[in-house]
Amino acid sequence: MNSSLLICNARVIDPSQGLDDQCDLLIESGMVKSLAKSGKIPVASGYTTIDVSGHWLMPGLIDMHVHLREPGESHKETILTGCLAAAAGGFSTVACMANTQPVNDQAAVTAWILREAEKQNVKVLPIGAVSKGLQGEVLTEMGEMAQAGCVAFSDDGRPVASSRLMRNAMDYAKSLGVAIISHAEDPTLSQYASMHEGSHSERLGLSGSPSATEEIMVAREIALCRLTRCRVHIAHVSTATAVEMIRRAKDEGLPITAEVCPHHLLLNHAKVACFRSEAKVAPPLRDESDRLALLDGLRTGVIDCIASDHAPHASADKDAPFESCANGITGLETSVTSTYSLVQNETLTAMRWVEAMTLAPAKVLKIKVPTLAVGSSADLVLFDVKRKWKLTPENTLSLSHNSPMMDQTFTGAITATMVGGRFIYERK
Amino acid sequence: MSHLLTTEDLSLTDFQKFTELASFFENHQKDSETTSGILRGKTILQLFLEDSTRTKISFELAAKRLGANVLHFSISQSSLNKGESLKDTILTLNQYHPDTWIIRAPRSGTCHLLTQWTKSPIVSAGDGQYQHPTQGLLDCWTLLNHLPSIKGKKIVLLGDILHSRVARSQIPLLNKLGAKITLCGPYTLLPKSAAEWEVHVEPVLEKAVAGADAIFCFRLQKERMTSALIPSQQEFHRIWGLTKKKHHDLCPQAWILHPGPVNWGVELGFDMEDHPKSLILEQVRRGLYMRMAVLARVLGKDPLV
Ligand SMILES: [Zn+2]
Numbered sequence: 001m002n003s004s005l006l007i008c009n010a011r012v013i014d015p016s017q018g019l020d021d022q023c024d025l026l027i028e029s030g031m032v033k034s035l036a037k038s039g040k041i042p043v044a045s046g047y048t049t050i051d052v053s054g055h056w057l058m059p060g061l062i063d064m065h066v067h068l069r070e071p072g073e074s075h076k077e078t079i080l081t082g083c084l085a086a087a088a089g090g091f092s093t094v095a096c097m098a099n100t101q102p103v104n105d106q107a108a109v110t111a112w113i114l115r116e117a118e119k120q121n122v123k124v125l126p127i128g129a130v131s132k133g134l135q136g137e138v139l140t141e142m143g144e145m146a147q148a149g150c151v152a153f154s155d156d157g158r159p160v161a162s163s164r165l166m167r168n169a170m171d172y173a174k175s176l177g178v179a180i181i182s183h184a185e186d187p188t189l190s191q192y193a194s195m196h197e198g199s200h201s202e203r204l205g206l207s208g209s210p211s212a213t214e215e216i217m218v219a220r221e222i223a224l225c226r227l228t229r230c231r232v233h234i235a236h237v238s239t240a241t242a243v244e245m246i247r248r249a250k251d252e253g254l255p256i257t258a259e260v261c262p263h264h265l266l267l268n269h270a271k272v273a274c275f276r277s278e279a280k281v282a283p284p285l286r287d288e289s290d291r292l293a294l295l296d297g298l299r300t301g302v303i304d305c306i307a308s309d310h311a312p313h314a315s316a317d318k319d320a321p322f323e324s325c326a327n328g329i330t331g332l333e334t335s336v337t338s339t340y341s342l343v344q345n346e347t348l349t350a351m352r353w354v355e356a357m358t359l360a361p362a363k364v365l366k367i368k369v370p371t372l373a374v375g376s377s378a379d380l381v382l383f384d385v386k387r388k389w390k391l392t393p394e395n396t397l398s399l400s401h402n403s404p405m406m407d408q409t410f411t412g413a414i415t416a417t418m419v420g421g422r423f424i425y426e427r428k
Numbered sequence: 429m430s431h432l433l434t435t436e437d438l439s440l441t442d443f444q445k446f447t448e449l450a451s452f453f454e455n456h457q458k459d460s461e462t463t464s465g466i467l468r469g470k471t472i473l474q475l476f477l478e479d480s481t482r483t484k485i486s487f488e489l490a491a492k493r494l495g496a497n498v499l500h501f502s503i504s505q506s507s508l509n510k511g512e513s514l515k516d517t518i519l520t521l522n523q524y525h526p527d528t529w530i531i532r533a534p535r536s537g538t539c540h541l542l543t544q545w546t547k548s549p550i551v552s553a554g555d556g557q558y559q560h561p562t563q564g565l566l567d568c569w570t571l572l573n574h575l576p577s578i579k580g581k582k583i584v585l586l587g588d589i590l591h592s593r594v595a596r597s598q599i600p601l602l603n604k605l606g607a608k609i610t611l612c613g614p615y616t617l618l619p620k621s622a623a624e625w626e627v628h629v630e631p632v633l634e635k636a637v638a639g640a641d642a643i644f645c646f647r648l649q650k651e652r653m654t655s656a657l658i659p660s661q662q663e664f665h666r667i668w669g670l671t672k673k674k675h676h677d678l679c680p681q682a683w684i685l686h687p688g689p690v691n692w693g694v695e696l697g698f699d700m701e702d703h704p705k706s707l708i709l710e711q712v713r714r715g716l717y718m719r720m721a722v723l724a725r726v727l728g729k730d731p732l733v
Binding site: 274316324 | 559590619
């Protein structure tokens with residue numbers, strides 16, 4: 001990009017600089033050349049100017065928890081389609097979980113993923129497995145994998161059942177300076193379960209997973225964090241008590257962070273009735289009181305990040321009786337738009353909302369903090385706060401359609417995503 | 429009416445229409461000229477994903493008494509696990525244009541799932557642990573023939589309520605009929621959200637059944653032991669099994685119902701066979717007429733309308 005692009009009249013929200021103001025942004029050679037209050041950047045000849053009044057402009061967003069399904073399950077998603085969905089959803093960076101086939105449990109698989117990722121416009125950061133084959137028995141070569149490009153380690157999709165292995169993983173990860181991400185679920189308590197245990201599971205005759213399933217493991221991870229002082233990140237927090245436990249652990253000064261998914265923030269277990277397979281997810285959609293506690297946890301920063309847990313599945317995986325169909329909800333394309341409703345109803349400030357998808361996940365993964373500071377790469381996203389939009393099977397860019405938010409109309413839409421001064425996505 | 433998947437959305441009027449028609453069929457049981465033409469030319473497809481000889485026979489006879497053509501198709505869970513797709517099975521059988529489906533399935537919600545793939549109405553013949561609506565209807569109808577009004581009567585559901593599709597079908601109907609419902613059993617077999625079911629919970633049998641007007645018992649599945657929900661059948665029987673003596677001492681007026689097959693010596697004592705208050709065989713007999721009523725109404729051929 002040789003020419004200069006002047007983006008005018010945006011509400012710029014950039015947590016890295018504590019900035020929330022009506023601004024113009026000048027981009028030259030793929031970099032942020034200047035950023036100033038609207039009207040303060042003199043327009044020179046040769047500038048392409050776009051007026052984005054009514055838009056919010058934010059640094060490129062991070063989704064730190066997605067499943068891209070490659071290698072191995074390219075009928076559900078590929079690194080290519082996952083990146084297209086990410087860009088359409090406003091994300092210029094995604095971190096992908098290790099439960100592929102083969103599992104990302106060795107540097108060669110990490111390198112393969114990164115080779116595929118290099119061809120994409122979105123930055124893909126692999127998360128390596130904690131245990132070989134996600135079997136929960138032997139540690140992976142985390143050192144080599146970190147060198148190959150893994151930014152954190154997790155057996156996500158499966159809990160690490162053995163406390164001893166988890167303790168060792170934390171000790172080892174601490175020596176490498178990387179975080180362990182925990183899918184906190186007691187597998188013996190959630191055995192047979194296909195949804196949250198509560199009034200709906202009992203009415204529907206489905207075996208449920210009580211909130212204690214998560215709380216037992218969050219308590220363990222906190223205890224092990226206290227023991228090892230390794231950085232521990234709790235994935236997809238779903239219960240009120242887990243939020244309270246994380247709050248106390250943070251007050252104690254433990255290096256614990258946490259994320260929450262849009263579906264847990266916006267939906268409760270009533271969504272499962274009657275047997276809607278798109279609403280089957282692990283951890284499950286829980287009670288309304290849990291949902292409200294998650295909102296509060298995110299608002300106050302006890303929960304650091306918003307992450308989609310984008311988990312694409314082919315329709316055949318969902319076309320089965322509820323107990324036997326796959327767990328997972330797609331989220332890359334709806335995460336930003338759906339959680340914007342929380343800013344609209346003033347649950348979250350705009351700054352906190354953007355922080356949860358930029359500064360906060362960058363700190364967990366120890367990667368460069370997304371910023372619109374002068375001199376940085378022009379990675380940004382434009383969000384039209386008034387535009388009405390819905391995800392439909394026809395306009396979905398992900399290969400899979402398993403979302404309970406399908407066909408729901410949202411207010412607010414990503415209109416463009418830019419990386420290095422180049423639009424990688426523009427909504428028509 | 430369309431499908432019959434649950435009793436939850438049935439009104440008292442719906443229930444009365446079913447019982448009136450079931451009574452009509454009972455009264456005309458010898459009059460095949462009246463009944464055998466009602467579903468003539470209709471094709472009823474019985475799809476059973478789990479074995480159940482008793483329910484199969486009851487539905488099949490009901491359909492035949494009304495003159496329908498009945499096709500029975502069984503497919504085991506194991507062949508479905510081997511990758512034979514349920515959707516494919518339904519789309520295939522759709523080609524025979526069934527006028528209605530009777531579906532029995534081991535996994536909760538299968539009937540709801542199948543409604544996506546067929547235009548014909550579905551009658552649930554037992555859907556996982558979710559619902560068994562015809563059983564709920566026939567149980568309440570049977571009891572009504574002995575207790576003219578259920579309003580304010582003490583009805584006890586005894587045993588494994590948590591995993592019982594029959595209990596889930598009975599409770600909404602009993603509630604609409606004004607019964608005072610008590611659930612009794614060990615807490616491992618009771619729902620935690622009982623308050624939302626508008627029922628009373630009492631784990632102590634002696635307190636639960638005292639003065640009861642009727643007791644609905646449930647079959648205790650062997651898997652409840654293997655999944656460590658109760659320690660043994662023997663202990664279950666000692667504490668929660670209904671025997672002749674307990675019945676005599678605590679609730680001699682109570683009618684005894686059970687959807688069958690009974691594990692004698694577990695949920696009911698051996699001495700409860702042939703008990704004068706037992707309605708268990710009557711439930712089987714009335715089940716036929718209730719299923720005739722359900723099929724006729726689902727297919728829009730209620731002769732009383
Ligand atoms: Zn997970």
